[in-house]
Structures are given as structure tokens and as C-alpha cells.
Amino acid sequence: MSAPATGLRQGRWVAFQGMLRDRPSLVLVGVLLLLVLAIGVIRPGTIGPSWVANTILFAAPLGIVAAGQTLVMLTAGIDLSVAATMTAAAYVAASQSYFGSARAVLLALAVGLVVGLVNGLGVAVFRVQPLIMTLGTGLVISGGLLVYSLNVSHQGPPAVPDIVRYVGAGKLLGIVPVSAFLWAAIATIVIVGLRQTGYGRLIFAVGDNPIACRLAGVRAWLVLLVTYVICGFLSGVAGLVLVGAINAADLSLGDVYLLPSVAAVVIGGTSIYGGNGGYAGSLLGALILTVLSSVFTLLDAPDPLKQILYGAIVVLLAALYVRTTGDDG
Amino acid sequence: MTDDAILLETRGLKKNYGAVVALRSGDISVRAGEIHALMGANGAGKSTLVKVLTGDVTPNAGTIRLEGREVRFNSPANARKAGLASVYQDVSLVPLLTVAQNLRLTGTTMAAIRPWLEELELGDVDLAEYARDLPTPTLHLLDLAQALASLPRLLILDEVTATLPADLSERVFRVARRWRDEGRSVVLISHRMTEVKALCDRATVLRDGSTVGVVDLASSGQEEIVSLMLGPAAASVVVSEGAVADTAPAPKVDPSPAVEVRGLRSGLLQDVSFTLRRGEVLGIVALEAQGQADLFECLSGNRRPDAGEILVQGKTRRFRHPHEAIGAGLVLVPADRALALLRQRSVLENIALPMVNQLKRWGLINTRAERKRVKAATDRLEIDTRAGSRVMRLSGGNQQKVTIARWLATGFVTLLCFDPTRGIDIRTKEQIYRVLRELAASGSAVLLFTSELPEIQLACDRALVMFGGRVVAELTAHDATEAALLRAAHGLERGGTGPAEAAS
Amino acid sequence: GGSNNTGGGTKKYVVGISNTLTGNGFREEMICSIKAQAKASGVVSKVIVANRNTDPSGQIADVRNLISAGVNVIVMNPSDRSALDAVIKEATSKGIVVVTVDQGVTSSDAYQLYNNQVKYATLGADWLFKKLNGTGNVIEMRGINGVSADADRHTGFTQTLASYPGIKVVKMTFTNWSLDPAAQQIKDILGSGLKVDGIWTSGIDSTVVDGYTTAKKPYVPTIGADNDAFIGDLINLKAQGLSGAAVTNPPTVGGAGLAVGLDVLQGKSHPHLINLDPAIWDNQSTSGLSELQNHYDPKLNAYYSVTYQVAPYTTYTKDDLLKCADIG
Amino acid sequence: MSAQAIARPRVAPNVARLLRRNAWTLGTYGLFVAVMIFTVAIHPNYGPFEVQSLVVGALPLAFAAVAEACVVLGGGIDLSIGAMMAVANVVAARYMNHHDFQTAILVSVLVLVGGTLAGALNGVIALRTRVPDIVVTLAMSFVWGGVALLILPQPGGGAPDGFLALASGNVLTPWIPAGIVLLIVVVGAIWIPVKLSRIGLALYAVGSDRTAAFRRGVRIGPTRVFSYALGGFFAACGGLALLMSTGIGSPLAGTIYTLSAISAIVLGGVSLAGGRGGVMGPIIAALVLTMVPADLILSGTDPNFGQVIQGTLIVLVVMAGGLAPLLRSRRRAIVPGASSG
Numbered sequence A: 001m002s003a004p005a006t007g008l009r010q011g012r013w014v015a016f017q018g019m020l021r022d023r024p025s026l027v028l029v030g031v032l033l034l035l036v037l038a039i040g041v042i043r044p045g046t047i048g049p050s051w052v053a054n055t056i057l058f059a060a061p062l063g064i065v066a067a068g069q070t071l072v073m074l075t076a077g078i079d080l081s082v083a084a085t086m087t088a089a090a091y092v093a094a095s096q097s098y099f100g101s102a103r104a105v106l107l108a109l110a111v112g113l114v115v116g117l118v119n120g121l122g123v124a125v126f127r128v129q130p131l132i133m134t135l136g137t138g139l140v141i142s143g144g145l146l147v148y149s150l151n152v153s154h155q156g157p158p159a160v161p162d163i164v165r166y167v168g169a170g171k172l173l174g175i176v177p178v179s180a181f182l183w184a185a186i187a188t189i190v191i192v193g194l195r196q197t198g199y200g201r202l203i204f205a206v207g208d209n210p211i212a213c214r215l216a217g218v219r220a221w222l223v224l225l226v227t228y229v230i231c232g233f234l235s236g237v238a239g240l241v242l243v244g245a246i247n248a249a250d251l252s253l254g255d256v257y258l259l260p261s262v263a264a265v266v267i268g269g270t271s272i273y274g275g276n277g278g279y280a281g282s283l284l285g286a287l288i289l290t291v292l293s294s295v296f297t298l299l300d301a302p303d304p305l306k307q308i309l310y311g312a313i314v315v316l317l318a319a320l321y322v323r324t325t326g327d328d329g
Numbered sequence B: 001m002t003d004d005a006i007l008l009e010t011r012g013l014k015k016n017y018g019a020v021v022a023l024r025s026g027d028i029s030v031r032a033g034e035i036h037a038l039m040g041a042n043g044a045g046k047s048t049l050v051k052v053l054t055g056d057v058t059p060n061a062g063t064i065r066l067e068g069r070e071v072r073f074n075s076p077a078n079a080r081k082a083g084l085a086s087v088y089q090d091v092s093l094v095p096l097l098t099v100a101q102n103l104r105l106t107g108t109t110m111a112a113i114r115p116w117l118e119e120l121e122l123g124d125v126d127l128a129e130y131a132r133d134l135p136t137p138t139l140h141l142l143d144l145a146q147a148l149a150s151l152p153r154l155l156i157l158d159e160v161t162a163t164l165p166a167d168l169s170e171r172v173f174r175v176a177r178r179w180r181d182e183g184r185s186v187v188l189i190s191h192r193m194t195e196v197k198a199l200c201d202r203a204t205v206l207r208d209g210s211t212v213g214v215v216d217l218a219s220s221g222q223e224e225i226v227s228l229m230l231g232p233a234a235a236s237v238v239v240s241e242g243a244v245a246d247t248a249p250a251p252k253v254d255p256s257p258a259v260e261v262r263g264l265r266s267g268l269l270q271d272v273s274f275t276l277r278r279g280e281v282l283g284i285v286a287l288e289a290q291g292q293a294d295l296f297e298c299l300s301g302n303r304r305p306d307a308g309e310i311l312v313q314g315k316t317r318r319f320r321h322p323h324e325a326i327g328a329g330l331v332l333v334p335a336d337r338a339l340a341l342l343r344q345r346s347v348l349e350n351i352a353l354p355m356v357n358q359l360k361r362w363g364l365i366n367t368r369a370e371r372k373r374v375k376a377a378t379d380r381l382e383i384d385t386r387a388g389s390r391v392m393r394l395s396g397g398n399q400q401k402v403t404i405a406r407w408l409a410t411g412f413v414t415l416l417c418f419d420p421t422r423g424i425d426i427r428t429k430e431q432i433y434r435v436l437r438e439l440a441a442s443g444s445a446v447l448l449f450t451s452e453l454p455e456i457q458l459a460c461d462r463a464l465v466m467f468g469g470r471v472v473a474e475l476t477a478h479d480a481t482e483a484a485l486l487r488a489a490h491g492l493e494r495g496g497t498g499p500a501e502a503a504s
Numbered sequence C: 001g002g003s004n005n006t007g008g009g010t011k012k013y014v015v016g017i018s019n020t021l022t023g024n025g026f027r028e029e030m031i032c033s034i035k036a037q038a039k040a041s042g043v044v045s046k047v048i049v050a051n052r053n054t055d056p057s058g059q060i061a062d063v064r065n066l067i068s069a070g071v072n073v074i075v076m077n078p079s080d081r082s083a084l085d086a087v088i089k090e091a092t093s094k095g096i097v098v099v100t101v102d103q104g105v106t107s108s109d110a111y112q113l114y115n116n117q118v119k120y121a122t123l124g125a126d127w128l129f130k131k132l133n134g135t136g137n138v139i140e141m142r143g144i145n146g147v148s149a150d151a152d153r154h155t156g157f158t159q160t161l162a163s164y165p166g167i168k169v170v171k172m173t174f175t176n177w178s179l180d181p182a183a184q185q186i187k188d189i190l191g192s193g194l195k196v197d198g199i200w201t202s203g204i205d206s207t208v209v210d211g212y213t214t215a216k217k218p219y220v221p222t223i224g225a226d227n228d229a230f231i232g233d234l235i236n237l238k239a240q241g242l243s244g245a246a247v248t249n250p251p252t253v254g255g256a257g258l259a260v261g262l263d264v265l266q267g268k269s270h271p272h273l274i275n276l277d278p279a280i281w282d283n284q285s286t287s288g289l290s291e292l293q294n295h296y297d298p299k300l301n302a303y304y305s306v307t308y309q310v311a312p313y314t315t316y317t318k319d320d321l322l323k324c325a326d327i328g
Numbered sequence D: 001m002s003a004q005a006i007a008r009p010r011v012a013p014n015v016a017r018l019l020r021r022n023a024w025t026l027g028t029y030g031l032f033v034a035v036m037i038f039t040v041a042i043h044p045n046y047g048p049f050e051v052q053s054l055v056v057g058a059l060p061l062a063f064a065a066v067a068e069a070c071v072v073l074g075g076g077i078d079l080s081i082g083a084m085m086a087v088a089n090v091v092a093a094r095y096m097n098h099h100d101f102q103t104a105i106l107v108s109v110l111v112l113v114g115g116t117l118a119g120a121l122n123g124v125i126a127l128r129t130r131v132p133d134i135v136v137t138l139a140m141s142f143v144w145g146g147v148a149l150l151i152l153p154q155p156g157g158g159a160p161d162g163f164l165a166l167a168s169g170n171v172l173t174p175w176i177p178a179g180i181v182l183l184i185v186v187v188g189a190i191w192i193p194v195k196l197s198r199i200g201l202a203l204y205a206v207g208s209d210r211t212a213a214f215r216r217g218v219r220i221g222p223t224r225v226f227s228y229a230l231g232g233f234f235a236a237c238g239g240l241a242l243l244m245s246t247g248i249g250s251p252l253a254g255t256i257y258t259l260s261a262i263s264a265i266v267l268g269g270v271s272l273a274g275g276r277g278g279v280m281g282p283i284i285a286a287l288v289l290t291m292v293p294a295d296l297i298l299s300g301t302d303p304n305f306g307q308v309i310q311g312t313l314i315v316l317v318v319m320a321g322g323l324a325p326l327l328r329s330r331r332r333a334i335v336p337g338a339s340s341g
């Protein structure tokens, strides 16, 4: 909103702010370090290589699903089916492992792709509001998964395929999480892709002004379709990484990721109205949320107070972010 | 008249957005009972000054004195109460409310606004329509009527006439004169030198956010003002009006038809046929809503015609999506930049948008090449990209230029321009005419609808005049005097050259 | 109310099930056991299930809809202790037999098969604290804060704690009965270098054990529920030093509930309050170990509860339970 | 003459325009009727009892939807509606317990005031910090959730029967459940005056275009806070409704309503971008969303497919609703003045 202006500001502050406005992720990094510091204070000696490794390992699923969510939200949409998709992919992988890892993994990824395709068709071709469309598919997936679990389970011992286990929980040289590499790869592709590829540019464009896109000869529906497919696929991958890390699947494994997947994105500075933002922020957002939950596990306080504090801290950090970047939401 | 009472006086008004200095030191002094022009190139800071004056944004420094008393408004509403009412450059009616509701918001009574609606010939606008569903000119006029209803002592018009056809601009001017005669004051922002000279008493000129002079329009010539606006160096570049067409390099590199239109019907479009050749700039002249808009809609591929055909380089084309038209080399520059721009994205991304699609580049973009092409375009139109990280922060005129630069960078065969020079300063207009000529010379075809009749002789080889959805006349640039064009545009030229001839 | 005879022959009863937590293995298994029992009973013509994520107010609506659907018996896992009393009265007044399972209600109109959650906690906690010889640091990993099942378990836990002054609860977390939070919590706790001598979980058990395995930390005595994977851990990881016990919390209480309900319909009498005290199977005593081995089934899902039957009520086959087959 | 031209040739007489503008809401009504007919078809002896069930089940969601609508219409979004419902619910249950009707009414008045303030607080925070509404309210949902747990650590409390009867009883005939009357009275008493007053207009204006609204003389800040306060008020109503239907307070009550409320308003024709829609649509949508699972029970559908069917239904419905604009938007003119439609 451009209505009321912000009043007097000193030149140096303005310059500093200009610098931050161009690199808002710096602020998020600062926030992240702040939280790590907090842990160091609450329990000295916690912070160390292995802690970092574990944190990344548990942030990876969120980070990966947040990548898909970011793309979708940049197009002014939202995908509420990501959590159900993660669960489905995880459960399918575990229940199919009996028939071989390859089949298990491929089927799991297929689940993601199909869900993404359905969402994409609904939103891009039939113009269903993304929220409703993905809410609906979310229900369909969980329902379908229940049916699946009743019919397909018990065919063989459910077990997380070794490869999935390795990707999700394995560590190179006993320290560097394998999932970190996968996440890094995805992050690079998404970040570079958004900046440097035509498709990436079009995601922003479609989210900003569909009419302008049409006018410029962009077929927005195609962009949307692809975006939702990618989001579905990434959800599937995230589900696999998650089940790898947890080493067991149930019918609600991924559900806890629905809100965080959105929270990570918006905390990362992507607008829910589309056209503005990026994945670097969401990535840091995912890390921040993960570290924050660690803080609250280690913090000894009554649960209600913890919840209140959690909310308060999120607001404060976001406010700090807005102040320093001078970017009015 | 120097001893007239000063109504409004500002000292060193300053406004910066982050690093961008929109207004460095805006000084303006308006007398009671005068029409005061506020002039300056695109991005000079005119609109910012208006916003600061009316409390739409708060200045970082400076003072505003109204009849000697220092004032500071924290909202346009308060400014209105104090007698300052403005019609902003970008329409400021709430889109999802009906016109009536918009009026209610400002507490304007029907009784108060009726006469002004009549005055501006808005009598039969349906007040129950959503603002969103009304065309921009209507909205601007409604905005004006509402401003008038509050009987302000100072009325500020920021490029209102830019969106208006000639005859309606005339209405606005009449109101302005009346205001002056009643001892009230008007501040008028316009890039049309002629209307400024015809209407205004004095002009305050802004350059790069600072007031560089106040001129008495009666006594001073255009060159003086232009050199004030652009700085002496740049001013010399600007040639006097009327020269472009003659000085342009000889066109007709390849006279083969770029686009042929045969018996086109759609919306208000009754039955239109004509041929647009490579190497020519073909002007379209018409009053509002004579079908010209529908013509551009069809040519740009945004709508399928009800009947008739469009031949592009000899082949019949039926466009289902602008994408296909662009593929066939037809690109559109719409008048309303809001429809064409990605507000939150950078100037570069806005200009590169069609390239991305056209080049079908799903791999990595060659950013160096892209930057070069974009830079070439922005330089050619001299776009002020200081606030280029988000197009919405550009000045109105610069935004308009971006919509043209986009196609310069992307390339095309046929350029469809629908009133492209709205709100563009005199110098840039010259540049754009020049660019159009050069494009034609280099073998492109240009179809130019303009609401500024002089542009025809400045930029075009031929002009088609439309009336009632038909082409009623074809004139060569030489015969296309304003008078001739107007007569034809009002459909007075019965039995003039009909479609058949026009097409040949 | 009134029974419809569409089923013909002896199959004359319509069964309604109301559950308010989906995607939860415990609850799904509970529903399956009811279906299996319906099949086994041979007197049920149709099973109507109201199964969605909702709250007491939603469950009230569901139960009312079951009443409208003309069921003869309703088996429900009540989402609140007292909120459903009114609707239960509504049902019984229409001659419908209402059986609440797993959790209790204050209504006196319903037959209740109650998984004694207080006892669930005391049994496990007592075993754990004894195992630690009454001294040491323990973690209490609870379920969902604000749910009565969780509150009851906490009550039991604290009661037991009172009699072991040497035991210190160094950390209390809420797993929300889902795997991921539990996994992260155990990761954080292990990483923080907190000295832990024993762990009591409200059911997300094998995930905690797995946390120790992946962190390559020596196991500590662990209490969990009768979830298959945990049972497996107790058996297979004993050699690696995992000691612990599983406390039964049979979701099959649902099947038992239906059995009772059908009995009542057929004129047999049952007490209104049937308190199912949990059993505890530890992997230290030979008796416990044999129980564990009897129940373990490597083919099952990690969190599938292995208390297949609730004697003497349920009469279905394990196969029907696993297939979750409808009456065919 | 060009003035006529500029005042774009009238596309349709006012009646038609009215239909066009409220097409979606009317569609929602139509959907409701359709579902109702279907219900009666599969359950011929549909009677007062079933109507009562519908209302009892729909009341909290309906209030939640209205609350969310108030915020979204004003250009915001509130993810803490459910948590605020929980707070209202536990406060009421805790302080009404073992008291008489008068006290209960007094308590509920205080709860409503409290809810209004809580909502306003959400708005003020969003306004002062300039943090996006979604982030603020997401965070606040944790805060309110914590507060609820502080007030009532586990389900409990209660309310006098007279109070419960406000929702579960019926008026005049058993065919008219008290709950629906309550809903209509409360929403009507608050919303209609708002809608008619200038502040209501301002609310829509801010939701539609803040800059334009500001230039029209709307005070953005207060208006936004007002919309959140209104949301808070109706959220509190939702919390009380929960108490009325269950007779107890639960710290987790309401949490499930945030998301369903948002889907209800979207189904009910409220644009998430703000400024477009009303509260009637969402209420009807809430009723529909309550009837679908009910029908699944009444028709005895295979429960395993319950969610699948529900999800598909929702999508199909919106798809159908989306087809009309789909056809229109194809003709969206990009050249001003072009005759569109």
C-alpha cells in the first residue's frame, strides 16, 4: 500500500536499508543466527557440527515442500494438498518397498505428479480457486490413501526402502546429511530457475498480472499447470525424504507440514497475493521454523506459555524483518 | 496582476522514496483566480508534488502555506475540507464500489454533483455501475465532477486531459476557465503545449524534482519553456512541431502488404476493410467508441471477430490468443498501462516479458544479451529507471514508455499503437514519432490510433477515419489537417472515400 | 429407532459408528475391529460409519445423523467426556443402544468400554521407575495437550511419580500422537546432551527408539504402547540393550463394544461400565517376553496395535480385522 | 454524443446486472436447495429432528465463516479465528459453570466484548508492525491457543440449560430451531447496520483498493482494525455457539474451524483478494458443507470413500461455478473502450 508515507529518516539508515531491501535474506539469516544463539544460551554446548547436521536433516522435508509452495504462491495461488501428498507418497513408498525400492520410489513420485497434474488442470484450465481446488484434492488423497492402506497393506512387511532411508537419514562421513545435498540441489534449481529461466520469469508475471501476460502473448494456463505439477512432485519428494528420516509411515505422517509449508513461505517474504518473493526466503523460513521448534523443545516452560511465546516471537521477528527491509507487506 | 492575492505557496517541498528522490525542492505559488500550469518532463516530480500538496503522501521536508497560514494535510480528505481538491493521474475511484457508493465515501451529495455531471455530459452515466466496469476517461471525469462538487478554492488536474478525446477536453477547459472567472484557482498538469498555452496564465516548471522557473505564458515562447523543462542542452534536440514527417527518411522499403483486413465485424465494428503496408505508418482517427478499439482487439488476437478475415502477409489468420498474433508479428501497445504492466516487477522484467515467451526459452536466459536489448530500448525512449526495481514506482509517463520499449526490445513486423503517447512529455513524443518513422523505414508496419489529431501529420503517411464502425475516409498525411480529420470523424464527409477505395 | 429388516433372515441390526479422528492408525484399527465384529456376529445387516476429523459439536451432529439413518446400535469413540451426554440420551430414548469405547463419558445411559488411561500410565511409569531403581532422569512424552485421554494419562503418571521421590522428570513434551514431532523432539533432546535414564511415551514409541538407533546412543528403558514396531523393537533390540515395556491400549475395544451392544439388543444384560484395564508386557521377564512374541507380526504397520482381541468379547478372526472387510 | 459513447453502452438492464453481480451467491442458494432436495430424496422422513441436527452442526462454522468474511472483505485474512473461538468457548464455559441464566448472559456479553477486543488486537498488530496479515494472524493463532489452554487446561466447565437452549431449543414450532434464529438475529443485528453505514462502505473500499479508498477519504487504519474487531466479535459468537451445542468448554474447540471457514467464504462468493462478497453466501455455504457429510451418513455410503466423495463434490461445485466467469473472462477487453461481453 502506498497511501500514508513513512516520515523522516536519516540518510545513512536509508542507505543501509536500501542495501537490506535489495538483500532481504540477510535479515532472515540474522534472525536465524539469533535463534541459534538462543539455543546456545538455553543449553550451552548443544550447538555443534552434529547439531547443525541434524537440524538440516529435519528441516529438509519442510524446505523441499516449501519450494513447491513458494512457486505456487508466487502465482497468487496456494496448495493445501501438499501435506496429504507428502503422507501419500511416504505411505506408498513404505508399503510398496516389499516389491522393490525402485517401484516404491517411482510410485511415490508418481503420486506427487498425478496430484500436481489434477490440481494444475483444476486451477489452470477450469479456473477453480486454488484454495478450494487443493483443499478438495487434499481430502480426496487422504480418503484414497485410507482405502489404499486397507487393501494394499499387509501384503508384505512395511519398511522404508533403503535408498529412501539413505537419502532421508543417511550421513556422508557420518556427519553431512545426504538430504542436505538433495535439498541444496533443489534449492539451486529453484532459485536459479526463478531468476534465470523464462519459465521462472513467467511465474512472477502470472502472479502479478494475468492480463498483462495475455497481452504479452504468455499462455498463463500453461505456466500455472506446470507450476502445480512441480509443486506436487516436490511434495512427493519431500514425503520420501520425511519417511526416510522418520523410518516409519502412518496415515497422518505429513499432516503436520501443512501450516509450516505456508508459514515458511510467507515468513520468507513471499506475498500471498503473488508476483513478489522468492525461494531463498522460504528456505531460510524453513530453517527458522525448525530451529524455533528446537528452541521450544529445549526451553523448559509450561506448554501454554510456550505457545504464546512462539506466536509472539514469530510476530517480533517478522516485524524486525519488515522494519529493516522497509518493505511494507 | 503581480499584486494578486497568493492562494497557495510552497517552499522546498521534498519527498524521497527510499533512495529515490521524487521531489527535491518543489516550490509553487498559485494566485487566486488563475489557471496555473505545472510542467516538466516525465518523472520531473509533478504528480509527487500534487500528492504532497493534497496530503496523499507526507513530505520529508518543506512547508505549504494556504493564504499565508501554514498547513499540513494528513489525507486528501482533509485537503478537500480546506479547499484543495485534486484529480490524480491514476484513477482513484474504488473499483469494486459503484459510482454512487464512491460518491458517498467522499460525502458528496447528489444535489451537489448533479450540475457538474450535466456540465461534463456525464448525465446518463449509470451511477449503479461498478467503477471497475467503466472506461478510464469516464472515471477521470467522474473524479473531476466529484472534486468540483466540493467547490474547492484550488482545483488540481493531473493529466486529466491525457485520457480524454478532444471534445471532452474542451469541456474540462470550460470548467477551468469558469473556475478562474469565479476567482478560484486551478493547477493543470499537461504535456500538451497547445492546451497549456491556450488555457493557462502562468506555468511553474519542474526539472529533476526541483522548480527551475515560473514563466508567464502570455509573454514567453514554447522554446523557452521547453528549454526550462529539459535543460538548455537537451532542448536543442527537440525540433519544432510538424517537422518529423518531412525529415523522416524515405520509407517504402518493401511496399508489400503487412496486414489486410477484409469486412471485419466485431462489437461496434460494422464492416471494415483496409490494407496496412510494410514501411508505412497508418493513422486511425475516430471519436470515442467508433469501433477502433474493437479493431485493435481483433488485430491483437485478444478477440475473435464475428465476421471478416485478417490476412497477415497474404495468409488468412484466425487468432485464438494474442500469443498467436504476436507469433504472426502483430504486437499491441495499449493506452491503459495498468493492463500491460507487471506492477511489482522490474523495468527489465517488464520489457523482457514477451521475449521470454517468444524465444521459447525454458533453459537459462542469456542475461547479458537480454540486458543489452533492454538497455537499447530504454535508452532509445530515455526511460527514467531510477525507481526501476518496481515498475509501479515509475512516473506515469515512464510507465507508458515501458509498454512501448517492450516491443522495441522484442521486435515485431506490425506495431499496433492505441494512443501510445498519452501522458508522455513533449520531448519523448517527438522521440516516439521518430521511432515510429524509423521502424517504418526499416520495413515494419505501424497502425497508430491517436486522440491527438496533430500526431497524424507528425507521424503518419496516411490516415483512415472511422465513424460508426466503418472507415469513412482515407486521407494522405498532407491532406490530414485537423479540420479535415474532425469533419470526417463526425461523419460529415458523406459519400467520401468508402471502404472499398480505402482498402486499395 | 426401530429395527429395519432389509437384511432379512437373522441379519436385522444396523450398526452406526462415530469417530472423530481420521488418518490415525489407532482409530482406523478401532473401526476395523467394529466392522470385523459386525461380520462375525452374523446379525448385522449394515454398518454406517461417521468418520471425519471433527470436534464434540461435530460428533453430536454425526450421532444425530446416525439416529436419523435408523441405526439400532451406535459405537462411538467419544471426543469429550460430557459433551455427548445429551445426544446419547436422545439416542437411548429412541431405543438405540449406545456404546462408548476407548474413552469414557459421564452419561449413565451409555454402555462404556473404557480403556483405563490412568492405569495405562501408572502401569508403564511404575515399571519404568522400578527399572531405574527409583532414581534417575526421565522424559514424559505425552499426546495432545488438552485431550482428556492425555490428561488422564498425565494424572496416572504424576500419581506414580509421587511415590518415587528419586525420579526426576527432566523434560515433558507433547508429541500430538504424531511421528514427526516426536522424532524431532527426541533428536533435540539427544543433541542437547541432557542426561536421560528412561523414557515414558504416550504411544509414539518406536519412533523414539529409532531416534536412539540413528543417533547411535545407548538405549535407555522405554515405555510405549502395544504398537507393532515397538513390540518388534523390544524383542529384536533386547540384545543391543533395549529394555522396556509395552502397555496395551487396544483399539479393538471397538469390536468389544459392538459385541456388548449386540448382546444388549438381543436381551443379554451387561454392566454399563466395563473397565478394560491395560496389561503390560516387558521384555525382561520371560512371561512378558513370551506375550510380546505371541503378538508380534512383522507384516503389520509400525503403529498397528497388536492387541487383536479383547477377551471375552470379540469373536472375529485376526484376518478379518486386518482386512477391515465390510459385511459381504 | 461522445459522452454517450464514453458512458459505455449499457450491457444489460439493472435486473440482469443484479443477477450477474450476485450470480455466485445465488448459485450458492441454488446449491443449497439442490442438496436439500437430494437429502429429502434419500431420507423421505426428513423432519424437525434432522433440521435441528443440521443447525446444531452448522452453527459454529456459520459464525466462523461470517467472522472470516468480515476480515477478508476488509482486505485482510485471519488465521486465528478458530483459536479465538476456543478462547471464547473456554472463558464462557469456565465462568458460566454452575451459574444461572442471567449470569450466563452477562458472561457472554463480556465474552463478546473480549472477542471484539481480541480481534481488534490482531488488526492493530498487523497495522503497527506492517507485517503481512497472514503472518500476524498465523502467529496469533498460537497465542490464542495458548491462552485457551491457560484458562482451561482440559475440557470442562459448563453452562446453564437455559443458555444451551438458545441454540438447541426451538421457536414456536419444532421446525424452527432456536439456533438458526439466533444466527439470523445476531448476524442481522450487527451486519445490516454495518453494511448500511459508512463504515461498512469503507470496509469494502479498503478491501478493494487501499490507495483509492484513502483518496476517497477513508481512514485506512481504523477501518482495518474495525474489520478485525468485527471478525473477533463473530469468532466469539462461534465460541459461544460451540458451548451451546456441547455444553462444555474445550481448549481445542474451534481450532478445526479456521480452514473450513475460509473454504466456506470462498464457496460463499467472498473474494480472498478482498472487497467482494457478503456474509449471506458464507452462511449458506456453511450449511452446505455441513449437509454433505450428513448425506454421506444418511445414504450409508461406504465410509472409506467419504472424504473422497466430499473432496470431489467441493471441487466439482466450484468448477461449475467457475465456468461462467471462464467464458466471460475470455472476452476481457485489453483495449479500453472495446465493447466487451
Ligand SMILES: Nc1ncnc2c1ncn2[C@@H]1O[C@H](COP(=O)(O)OP(=O)(O)OP(=O)(O)O)[C@@H](O)[C@H]1O
Binding pocket: A002, B017, B020, B021, B022, B023, B040, B041, B042, B043, B044, B045, B046, B047, B048, B049, B089, B384, B386, B387, B392, B393, B394, B395, B396, B397, B398, B423, B425
Ligand atoms: N512510490 C514510489 N517509489 C519510488 N519512486 C517513486 C515513487 N513514486 C514516484 N517515484 C519516482 O519519483 C519521480 C517523480 O515521479 P512523478 O510521478 O512525480 O513524475 P511526474 O512528473 O508525474 O511524471 P509524469 O509526467 O510521467 O507523470 C519518478 O522518477 C518516479 O520514479
Ligand SMILES: Nc1ncnc2c1ncn2[C@@H]1O[C@H](COP(=O)(O)OP(=O)(O)OP(=O)(O)O)[C@@H](O)[C@H]1O
Binding pocket: A250, A251, A252, C023, C024, C025, C026, C027, C102, C103, C117, C143, C149, C177, C178, C179, C202, C203, C204, C225, C226, C227, C249, C303, C304, C305
Ligand atoms: N483417542 C485416544 N485415546 C486414547 N489413546 C490414544 C488415542 N489416540 C491415540 N492414543 C494412543 O496413542 C498411541 C499412538 O498414537 P496414535 O493416536 O498415533 O495411534 P497410532 O497407533 O500411532 O496411530 P498412527 O498409526 O496413526 O500413528 C496409540 O497407540 C494409543 O495408545
Ligand SMILES: [Mg+2]
Binding pocket: B046, B047, B048, B089, B158, B395, B396, B397
Ligand atoms: Mg505524473
Ligand SMILES: [Mg+2]
Binding pocket: A250, C024, C025, C177, C178, C179, C303
Ligand atoms: Mg500416530
